[in-house]
Amino acid sequence: MALKHATITPIPNNEPDAVPALWNTRYTEIDENFVDLDQRQSATELEITNAKGGKSSINARLSLVESSVESLSPEFQDELTAAIKYALDQAGVANRSVRALKQQIQQEGEVLIENRGVVSGCTVAKSITAARNLNLAAGVCFANGRGYSVASGDNMASVPSNISAGSASVVAYLYLAAAGWKMAVTAIGQAVPVGAIRIYNITIPAGSTDLTDPNLTNVTITSVRRVEVGYPQYLDSPVNQFVSINNLSANDYRVDIDVVSADGAPCDRKALNIVSRATNGFTFELASAADNVLVRYRISKLNN
Known part of the structure; x- marks a missing residue:
């Protein structure tokens, strides 16, 4: 100025x-x-x-x-970059550890074990009086933790036609109706309904219809009945249920079990045995007459 x-x-x-x-x-x-x-x-x-x-x-x-x-010097920037990288690496290790804890080291889940089958009878035969029909023989089945009588019936269910160029498969099963247990056959591509008892697998060749095969001559029916003649006192073939888990490094993990609910006969922890273990799962065996056994489990392997 x-x-x-x-x-x-x-x-x-x-x-x-x-x-x-x-x-x-x-x-x-x-x-x-x-x-x-x-x-x-x-x-x-x-x-x-x-x-x-x-x-x-x-x-x-x-x-x-x-x-x-001075803080913006190359040496300082190198130190700062190294510190940030170390912090990010440690955060990554922590995140992986938390994820492993939740998904592998400790795993929890629930599984529903169904225990149904046939005590006697309940065989299926092809009808000779109606086109593409099946007859059911009388017998006894078990479900919901108890046994049921099954009445015989002629032409109780029909096998669907297969107009496709390849063979098809359907299932004959027992289901509980208002008048007792009856037989039905699934449609092609349909699953067996919840609560039903699978008794036969049916293979239908290509082009099998009412016109080409009315007596089911070319149709194959195969029994898949689970027959337990000693039910409910003893089971010759107890139900095995495989439970998938996230893969572990070895099969020496611990399994804790809690029976949440069951239908019919009593079912406690002692009725559930682990008959095999793998790194990706284990198999339950149910030593009980109960049905619809809901099991909650926890897997632990702290040294995974």
Whole structure:
């Protein structure tokens, strides 16, 4: 900021007798220069305040700037990158450990074990009195933890036609109706209903219809009945249920079991045996007459 008057107006040597009026101009110029100096001082003080950036002195501010510049050096950036990478690696390890704890080291789930079959009878034969029909022989079945009588019936169910170019499979099963247990056959591609008892697999060749094969001559029926003649006192072929788990490093894991519910006969923890173990699952064997046994399990392998 320049002074308003760089030089004060001089009084010439030949100026007449000096009088106060002749000095007023000089005094005014001097006063105005002092005002300019005051303004310059105020502006300088403001710049110094701003330069300190909230610090107690310029030196403190310069020390902060110097440390900031040093923090951006290549060595510091390398150290910072290494620290961040290490932190990310440790976070990844922690996340993998948590995931392993939830998905492998400790696993929980529920499985429903169905225990149904035939005590005696309930055989199926092809009808000779109606096209593509099946007859059911009388017998006894078991489900829901108890036994049931099954009445015989002629032409109780029919086998669907297969108009496709390949063979098809259906299932003959028993189901509980209002009037007792009856037989039915699934449609092609249909699953056996919940609560039913599978008794026969049926294979239908290509082009087998009412017209081409009314007596089911080319249709194969195969018994898949689970027959337990000693039910409910003993079971010759107890139900085995495989339970899949997330793969473990070995099969020396621990299995804790809780029986949540069951239909019919009593069923406790002792009625469930683990007959085989693999790294991807294990197999339950049910030593009980109960049906619809809901089991909650926990797998533990802390050294996986």
